[in-house]
Amino acid sequence: MCRHLGYLGPPVPLRSLLFDPPHSLATQAWAPRDMRGGGTINADGFGVGWWPPGAVVPVRHRSAMPIWTDTTLPALAGAVSSGAVLAAVRSATVGMPVVETAAAPFTDGRWLFSHNGVIRGWPSAVAALARDLPVDDLLTLDAPTDSAILWALVRARLRSGEPPAKAVAAVVGDLVTVAPGSRLNLLLTDGHQMIATTLGHALSVRPGRGSTLISSEPLDPGPSWQPVADGHLVTATATEVEITPIFSAPS
Template identity: 35%
Template sequence: MCRLMGYLGPSISLDRLLDKPEHSLIVQSYQPREMTAGLLNADGFGVGWYHSQQETPPFTYKNILPIWNDPNLSSLSRYIESGCVLANVRSATPGLGVDVSNCQPFQQDRILFMHNGFIKNFRQTLRKAICDRLDDTSHQVIQGTTDSEHIFALLLHYWYQAPEKPLEEALHQTLTTLSELAESQQLEFSANILISNGKRLIASRFASHSPNPSLHWLRDDPTLPDAVIVASEPLFAGDWTTCPESSILTVEDDLDIQIRPI
């Protein structure tokens, strides 16, 4: 069960999100507080960010090392600044390899995607069912073996069908499809998802069972004014709000927050 974090606001150095908070993702990698499965997040990590001044595809940095063992992250995170950042630490689902191709965030065009959760016995159950629903363009996005990347491909499939609609519509369709497929095979799954196009953050807190994996958000904290953070666990003491179960949270570019039930 991974831990994830998204930031939208004024451009800041990455270390203010990844390293400096007392319960940063680095700490959550070895001492998580709200995980419902697993003990550590030591199977790699990834960071994605958008250029603060140019309309370019996002950048990513990934490694299969535990985040606390990466020798380059500290220097990079002090140097890089961005107003939209997604990051995660990974706890690999058993049977899904520890490989860079399986590290998140996944990226296509200007979209970054992260998934915290699992599909039970994915390779034996829903992998083929998901692939059968994908158009060729979406299917070619898949480079690794994880349930997470297949969910990303399914989201892209729905988004490509109606790119004029907001991403949360494609996310809603994706979660509905997963629910139907899982119910048909009486499977457990969970899908806390965080996506961005550099201008907005969209997140889901969703699972086939309760309690759903944890998800919280914080807006306009005194230490990070005019910004929103969405995270699996609070990064520091503050006025964090728990996202309702079975819901989609949208953070607009003006930081307006909308929550809709699934």
């Protein structure tokens, strides 16, 4: 069912998020502690996106292989630092393709996006919502997966000028209506703010002095981690965190 994380704050080596902590994202790929709704490991690909200093558009690295098979990544992650990062490891839903383009993060312009979960009744459950998307968007999906269509739905709202928190909450609301029982932990960032949801899966937040870290599971046993209750939306910058019920999200 995937694991993901987002970081905003002073630049840190990617390795300090992906590999170094005792329960790093790489560890969560093969030894997750709180998988819900099926799945035991996250071995169907991974991705990491980050903003180089001064960049508006993020850089992204993805693979269809398990993160532990990429022998060049630990050194790369030690050499690259960023103050804005989104990374994910994937556990593909049965029937979904295991290809590089199905791995989060998905991107468009300044945005990075990840989905931890599953849309129940896929694909017929979202057919009506998909009909409202531009044909070009449907023809250029990264992959024929529920996560990719979720990104297309969120992206369409962002392009229309909808505030990020409102866009994410609206898409979750639409999916709850047409595909009840779906698991919808979403994570969105533009390198300055993060929007995350909890619906069916775990999520924790670690506010710090000038930094914020959001992760499916805490990276370490430190006392600063705060679990986010199910059905909530997190809006965060490097210095502020707000947690509200999804369906009373700020506009």
